[in-house]
Amino acid sequence: MVELDLVLNALLAGLLLGGFYAAVTVGISISFGILDIVNIAHPAFIILGSYVAYLANAAFGIDPIVVGVLALPLFYVLGAAIYQIYYLSFEQRGQDSLRGLAFFFGLLFITEVGLILAFGVDYRYVQAVYMDRSLDLGIVQIPLRMLVPCLVSLLMLAVLQLLLTKTFVGRAVMAVAQDQLALQLMACDPVRIRRIAFAASIATCAMAGAFLIVIQPIEPSIGREYIGRVFAICVLGGLGSLPGTLIGAMLLGVVESLTATFYGPSWAPAVGFGLLLITLAVRPAGLFGR
Amino acid sequence: MRNSLFILVVSLVAAAVFAAALLLRSDYLLFAGYTVLQFVVLATAWNILGGYTGYVNFGTAAFFAVGAYTSVFLHKAFPLPVPVMVVVAGAVAGLLGFGMGYLTLRLRGAFFSIATLALAVVLQTVVVNWHYVGGSRGAYILRPPAGPIAGLSYIEYLFLIMLALAALSLIAARAIECSRLGYGFAAIRDDELAAEANGVPTLRLKLIATTISGAFMGMAGAPFPSYIGYIEPASAFGLPYAVNAIAMPMIGGTTSWAGPLIGAVLLGSLQQIATVTISSAVNLLIVGLLLVGFVIVAPNGIVGLWQRFFGRNRTSWRPSSKSTASASGSAASSPSTPSA
Numbered sequence: 001m002v003e004l005d006l007v008l009n010a011l012l013a014g015l016l017l018g019g020f021y022a023a024v025t026v027g028i029s030i031s032f033g034i035l036d037i038v039n040i041a042h043p044a045f046i047i048l049g050s051y052v053a054y055l056a057n058a059a060f061g062i063d064p065i066v067v068g069v070l071a072l073p074l075f076y077v078l079g080a081a082i083y084q085i086y087y088l089s090f091e092q093r094g095q096d097s098l099r100g101l102a103f104f105f106g107l108l109f110i111t112e113v114g115l116i117l118a119f120g121v122d123y124r125y126v127q128a129v130y131m132d133r134s135l136d137l138g139i140v141q142i143p144l145r146m147l148v149p150c151l152v153s154l155l156m157l158a159v160l161q162l163l164l165t166k167t168f169v170g171r172a173v174m175a176v177a178q179d180q181l182a183l184q185l186m187a188c189d190p191v192r193i194r195r196i197a198f199a200a201s202i203a204t205c206a207m208a209g210a211f212l213i214v215i216q217p218i219e220p221s222i223g224r225e226y227i228g229r230v231f232a233i234c235v236l237g238g239l240g241s242l243p244g245t246l247i248g249a250m251l252l253g254v255v256e257s258l259t260a261t262f263y264g265p266s267w268a269p270a271v272g273f274g275l276l277l278i279t280l281a282v283r284p285a286g287l288f289g290r
Numbered sequence: 291m292r293n294s295l296f297i298l299v300v301s302l303v304a305a306a307v308f309a310a311a312l313l314l315r316s317d318y319l320l321f322a323g324y325t326v327l328q329f330v331v332l333a334t335a336w337n338i339l340g341g342y343t344g345y346v347n348f349g350t351a352a353f354f355a356v357g358a359y360t361s362v363f364l365h366k367a368f369p370l371p372v373p374v375m376v377v378v379a380g381a382v383a384g385l386l387g388f389g390m391g392y393l394t395l396r397l398r399g400a401f402f403s404i405a406t407l408a409l410a411v412v413l414q415t416v417v418v419n420w421h422y423v424g425g426s427r428g429a430y431i432l433r434p435p436a437g438p439i440a441g442l443s444y445i446e447y448l449f450l451i452m453l454a455l456a457a458l459s460l461i462a463a464r465a466i467e468c469s470r471l472g473y474g475f476a477a478i479r480d481d482e483l484a485a486e487a488n489g490v491p492t493l494r495l496k497l498i499a500t501t502i503s504g505a506f507m508g509m510a511g512a513p514f515p516s517y518i519g520y521i522e523p524a525s526a527f528g529l530p531y532a533v534n535a536i537a538m539p540m541i542g543g544t545t546s547w548a549g550p551l552i553g554a555v556l557l558g559s560l561q562q563i564a565t566v567t568i569s570s571a572v573n574l575l576i577v578g579l580l581l582v583g584f585v586i587v588a589p590n591g592i593v594g595l596w597q598r599f600f601g602r603n604r605t606s607w608r609p610s611s612k613s614t615a616s617a618s619g620s621a622a623s624s625p626s627t628p629s630a
Contacts, residue, residue, distance in 0.1 A: 032400075097344065102537075102540055105581070116571055122385040165392045224411070224529070231408070235401075256471075274412055277412065
């Protein structure tokens with residue numbers, strides 16, 4: 001017999017985790033889902049974001065999530081630079097598939113090894129006022145270190161969704177996925193739009209990285225666990241849809257949390273990847289795909 | 291060069307390498323040489339799928355580790371001679387490659403790549419939780435001091451096996467390259483839709499490629515536990531294998547069998563030197579930087595550079611319509627330009 005409060009706590013923890021996963025995945029939903037750029041280095045940039053938050057927090061005691069917001073422009077510029085290299089070296093020459101993948105794989109590796117060289121493999125963590133508190137609602141406890149990232153993440157998703165659907169540039173980003181030529185006929189440079197979108201996708205890493213280090217201590221190679229998760233969520237949610245991403249993230253969060261509660265945390269990493277493999281094999285268009 | 295001649299040449303070179311290894315009598319050189327040869331096998335195996343058909347496998351470490359853990363399992367269950375374990379490990383890893391391909395190859399190429407990344411983590415989690423083969427603590431394999439061949443130490447015996455595997459993988463890669471199969475692979479790489487439309491059985495060919503490629507990776511992994519004497523999941527599934535298996539063909543050149551060989555020998559030796567003289571983390575950074583640098587600056591690797599500067603027909607391989615238009619401007623003046 002399974003205890004009810006155990007299940008309830010696991011469910012709630014899963015939903016909170018899912019909110020955080022949505023922030024981790026939203027960048028991939030933009031770059032992979034909309035722009036069709038297979039940026040497998042995305043999780044590595046999230047870890048980079050975590051280390052930025054760690055550095056600022058350790059040096060000046062700034063709240064990590066505030067650091068995440070402050071670092072947004074920095075990561076935006078980084079993203080724009082990476083896209084420019086990617087565009088000139090691969091997209092323009094028309095060999096983006098094989099070599100583009102190898103390029104991002106190399107970036108992932110360089111970032112990870114660079115962080116190991118700079119910080120070592122010790123676990124790092126941050127200080128914030130909400131780290132050790134939790135809301136006690138009788139039968140369930142909500143740790144604030146999970147709740148705060150989840151709420152800010154939902155806010156970020158809402159802002160991004162508004163930007164994508166209401167602003168001109170956002171709608172151009174959605175259009176670039178469908179028909180580049182038509183976009184050109186509207187006097188809009190598709191390369192510029194793609195650069196903006198890709199830069200924005202990397203910018204989300206600043207926030208996601210800050211959330212990550214609030215939720216758990218980090219070390220450089222932890223990003224690899226997130227590769228499977230982000231792509232699983234992205235595919236589950238049906239490539240490129242932000243509401244789909246959120247639902248996929250919540251689903252994965254709940255499944256992982258239940259697995260960790262009932263089978264032990266050492267199985268949790270396999271859940272995301274296993275779910276991804278099953279989705280790819282059975283329903284590659286995602287849960288809500290056509 | 292005909293196939294039989296090529297086999298003869300490869301065998302002679304392999305024999306010369308082995309004779310040199312025996313004459314030098316240096317344990318360190320033998321160890322470093324084994325690692326380089328292992329990378330020759332891995333890079334060649336990766337290239338059979340990645341270079342010939344254009345499908346990127348990020349899960350080299352998974353196939354390698356499956357080979358290694360197959361031999362750990364066999365070693366515990368019923369000890370067999372190493373060559374038999376190599377064959378069994380190849381079969382298991384080949385089967386894994388086939389299953390993997392069957393699940394994902396009907397989708398776009400990127401999904402296959404992502405799924406191979408996922409495969410590595412799933413299998414690592416399984417091995418970590420599987421106590422029979424050591425779990426996360428790892429497993430020890432005690433190797434006998436003397437090998438089954440008289441006069442050879444066990445290490446020299448394993449070196450010989452890896453050398454034979456390297457020779458075999460090169461012969462197989464070249465045979466594929468010059469056969470109908472190889473042309474089919476190339477057609478898939480250049481334009482899968484057009485290949486399919488022309489009656490190339492693309493799914494079947496891709497499955498053949500993943501199976502052969504996976505089998506060789508597994509075979510490369512099989513002697514590893516006996517060679518090192520100890521194996522644990524984090525190192526067997528380590529990202530360095532995946533990165534090296536991609537970086538070596540990319541740096542050497544992906545369209546011919548020579549590319550992975552050149553890349554593996556160069557990069558493998560460089561890493562052995564860098565690990566000793568600098569540090570192992572820095573040497574991995576060098577591999578990453580070289581990989582990114584080469585894919586940007588020299589997309590066809592060292593072989594491509596060689597062909598561009600010294601080749602007789604200097605037609606560079608460029609699939610994009612924009613750049614071929616500018617490149618064929620000069621080529622169009624000469625009437626005989628073999629592009630197909």
